[in-house]
Amino acid sequence: MQDQQTNESFIVQYKNHLKAGDLTGCLAVLQELQPFDIAVLFVSLEPKQQPQLLRMLDTRLLADMMQELTPTAQYDAFRLLGRNRTTEVMDRMDNDDLALFLDSLTEEDRNRFLADMDAEESENVQRLMNYPPETAGRIMTNRYVWIPLYYSVKEAVGKIREFAEISETLSYLYVIDEAKKLIGVVSYRDLILADATDQIADIMYTRVISVTVDTDQEEVATIMRRYDFLALPVVDESQVLSGIVTVDDIMDVIVHEANEDIHKLSGGAKGIDFDTKPGTAAIRRLPWLVLLLFIGLVSGTIISRFEDTLNQIVALAFFMPMIAGMTGNTGTQSLAVVVRGLISREMDRQEIFRLVKREFTVGLLIGLTCGVLVTIIAYVWQGSLTLGLVVGVSLLLTLILGTLAGTVIPLLLNKLKIDPAIASGPLITTLNDVLSLLIYFGIATAFLSYLL
Amino acid sequence: MQDQQTNESFIVQYKNHLKAGDLTGCLAVLQELQPFDIAVLFVSLEPKQQPQLLRMLDTRLLADMMQELTPTAQYDAFRLLGRNRTTEVMDRMDNDDLALFLDSLTEEDRNRFLADMDAEESENVQRLMNYPPETAGRIMTNRYVWIPLYYSVKEAVGKIREFAEISETLSYLYVIDEAKKLIGVVSYRDLILADATDQIADIMYTRVISVTVDTDQEEVATIMRRYDFLALPVVDESQVLSGIVTVDDIMDVIVHEANEDIHKLSGGAKGIDFDTKPGTAAIRRLPWLVLLLFIGLVSGTIISRFEDTLNQIVALAFFMPMIAGMTGNTGTQSLAVVVRGLISREMDRQEIFRLVKREFTVGLLIGLTCGVLVTIIAYVWQGSLTLGLVVGVSLLLTLILGTLAGTVIPLLLNKLKIDPAIASGPLITTLNDVLSLLIYFGIATAFLSYLL
Secondary structure, eight states: OOOHHHHHHHHHHHHHHHHTTOHHHHHHHHHTOOHHHHHHHHHHSOGGGHHHHHHHSOHHHHHHHHTTSOHHHHHHHHHHHOHHHHHHHHHHSOHHHHHHHHHTSOHHHHHHHHHHSOHHHHHHHHHHHHSOTTBHHHHOBSOOOEEETTOBHHHHHHHHHHHTTTOSOOSEEEEEOTTOBEEEEEEHHHHHHSOTTSBHHHHSBSSOOOEETTSBHHHHHHHHHHHTOSEEEEEOTTSBEEEEEEHHHHHHHHHHHHHHHHHHHTTOOTTOOTTSOHHHHHHHHHHHHHHHHHHHHHHHHHHHHTHHHHHHOTHHHHHHHHHHHHHHHHHHHHHHHHHHHHHHOOOOHHHHHHHHHHHHHHHHHHHHHHHHHHHHHHHHHHSOHHHHHHHHHHHHHHHHHHHHHHHHHHHHHHHTTSOGGGSOHHHHHHHHHHHHHHHHHHHHHHTHHHHO | OOOHHHHHHHHHHHHHHHHTTOHHHHHHHHHTOOHHHHHHHHHHSOGGGHHHHHHHSOHHHHHHHHTTSOHHHHHHHHHHHOHHHHHHHHHHSOHHHHHHHHHTSOHHHHHHHHHHSOHHHHHHHHHHHHSOTTBHHHHOBSOOOEEETTOBHHHHHHHHHHHTTTOSOOSEEEEEOTTOBEEEEEEHHHHHHSOTTSBHHHHSBSSOOOEETTSBHHHHHHHHHHHTOSEEEEEOTTSBEEEEEEHHHHHHHHHHHHHHHHHHHTTOOTTOOTTSOHHHHHHHHHHHHHHHHHHHHHHHHHHHHTHHHHHHOTHHHHHHHHHHHHHHHHHHHHHHHHHHHHHHOOOOHHHHHHHHHHHHHHHHHHHHHHHHHHHHHHHHHHSOHHHHHHHHHHHHHHHHHHHHHHHHHHHHHHHTTSOGGGSOHHHHHHHHHHHHHHHHHHHHHHTHHHHO
């Protein structure tokens, strides 16, 4: 691929031209770059070299580059641009990206930026910022091409041409009626295959697949993946076309949602990344940990209830961490299969039953294998077949139970319309700890006379 | 959105028309459907109603619908189509989807299907199947539009028109030289904004961002996300254009890779989903579990070395699960942050240092909070301040250590070019178990005289 190395080579090239005072050379480098690369170059320059670069970019490229910068770098870049060009660039940016930038500012700065903008653009971006986070309304853009129903193919092609420069996608044309309601869609492919004199009304799809402004972004992603769309129209409660969501934003949504699932599954808090301050990260993680601490102490009270048993056979304590750990691990394995599986399918009663049965069988097979193994090890190590059998049978039972807990709990949460990823790994692990200790000491106490 | 309900309503509509013998009505329903919906409809029909549906679809729609079916359903559908139409449809399918289908067959069936195909198409799909799994070569398609360097814009538009029906994306035109080497790219947007008489050579980008056939699909996804591309060209080792990867396949790659990370992090095996047979699932999960079983027994031997301590203060056992569990949990939390963070950035030495320092501080803060809390609880519960302090200080130390292990181990693996997700939650948890028990019993033994 044209990778890091090429990235670095264009930066070196640009800087060499700059050092030689060869602005034409600099411009030649810029002309071959993608917005992302220009952003990388911009950030790599000395502060005093940055204004020069900004002056060489036209408004469109500047707007595209801005979208690739972090909010802090955007802020710096806007300050270098000066008020007039800032306004031009902001009017040109996709309003979903702009909303993200404005969200990162203090209220005072935000109002100042908004006041400078074109009234219509400013209103658009403010409307966007009013939608709840992680909804279609928040990630949609208003840079698309719409046409009225009475257009011919020729007129539609003319409109595409006119809006080519500002629209985010050229793959679909959305057809609306007098009330701005979405009534059809024409793909660019259909347009190319039609005759110039054909009427849009005759070639459009009338069953438009759309989402509403408050549709969850994860659902938007599922629909786009299902239909392999490059963009999806967003309507309000009265079917009025409000914007479109494009596939590049959806790729980011998919990554973001996967990260969120992973953090939930690992019991980590949302919103912790490499840049989060330690205090904030600690406060976000603590609630879960304190809860788990108390559940952990429940394990302690269980052991304390079996104090007599433990006092008589201290060797029982040697196998405690292994049994609790293994039960937690099988639970987490099942959990991961269920949580991710639920993302791609709806489950009916029959499928749930089939899955639970499958996981039960898996637990049984794993339990038998590990149970026999540990019976032998315990017998060889401690010289007591009874102890070996107590440990082995306990492990068999707890592994079956652990697997079932990891399967049934997320399915149950899903049925109750609670996000199953909330049944995080640590929760399942800790619950399984408690269960496994009850079983282990229960069996041990029952066979106590044989163990002594 | 036009969701499940609409899905079901079109199925009902179609079946009603079918019952009434109204084929025109059936056809009208079909005309408004997307390939995915037709696939849903096809699967929902009785076997004897299926051939009728297939007869009503043209080759193109059939090929698109096939791509939405599972391999088993594809096989059934092809059998219903008969040999001639099967060949037509296979020649028309994207060769990445076709390769997936052929991969699912027995060798005998595969050879039979391949023999029936058009010689060139058959060769194409076989070449694709020879690339290693999860590489760009395996997921690329040959349905794209390429043009020679000497074309004018008008000629290019003509070629798009000619290939509109079969090409997977119309967003980019790839420019190649006489040796079929990729030398430029023109976006459809540029084409629309250019004059008909402009030369392609003048308006194309010559710095084409491309990947090679053996680029890992995860890297392809990163590049597409970075540049917001809708398709990415794939070249062989001599820069000859071999195919393109489209964004719809990349969305699936992103989901697939996230699922893989989750399974690795949860210590589950790759390739287990709702349809995996219990025996297979058990065999895939067992290796990890057996390894963890042995590590778990190491915890046991540690406890056995402190048998005397434990014998004297059985209450120490009550806090064992809590300490081991908490250490595992904080480790998993740090792990999740690091593993997913590494996906979106390269880390230099300075950033690594900053991250480790951050996690150390987080561990310290969490350790202090939980340590104080558990000291008080242990004191109130067991009536011994010394025991409380032993438990509290142990927890403080193990939490700091757990956090660091969850941070440093994946970073180290990443440095060694090993996938950090392999340092799965269960591994970190089990390692942290061992460490925490050593610390806990070490401190307890040191203060034994005060504890008695």
